[in-house]
Amino acid sequence: MPPYPYLATDYDGAAAHAAIFMVQWKREGDSLARYLVRIGEMTESLKIIQQALEGVPGGPYEYFEMRRFEGLKDPEWNGFEYRFISKKPSPTFELSKEELYMRVEAPKGELVIFL
Template identity: 75%
Template sequence: MLRASRIEWDLHKIDHYESYNEFDWQVQWKREGDSLARYLVRIGEMTKSIKIIQWALEGILGGPYKNFEIRCFDRLKDPEWNDFEYRFISEKTLSNF
């Protein structure tokens, strides 16, 4: 809500969270402060996130790797669609972007 109300602030930019400072991106913000501005900020964030993911994937080194899959299913009487846990674990040595 802040970024839709003229405040150009993002924790990823301020604290240099993980390797976000390695990529060239701008904080998504609007001036209006209404629902449309909040929506447009979210759309801009998703678009920029896709771009950051693409930049990060370009920086991953190639080579051999090991993949481990772990699936845990809860056995409940009335399971819902979200009643399972899925994890993908990758083991690889590579430099931090």
């Protein structure tokens, strides 16, 4: 079966706009065939990720949050709570009295509430 182009038109990223992959399918409809299709889809997903990474433009990058904390000696912001659980806002983050900002853990990642 020939490869079909997958066009990522919904995402306007710089890494990849099109990836080539093989559509996985089997003529048999039993559970083994479905299992083999899922395994094939996972291997094709790895190929798509590899193609996307090859399309990422090179150049210097910086981790600005680490740079912000280099001058701070407060262990509260450099500890495990902030860096890994991320329940606390940044020390430079300020809101007016009428606004509320909160980050909580959600089933599909992090949920940000801003009122």
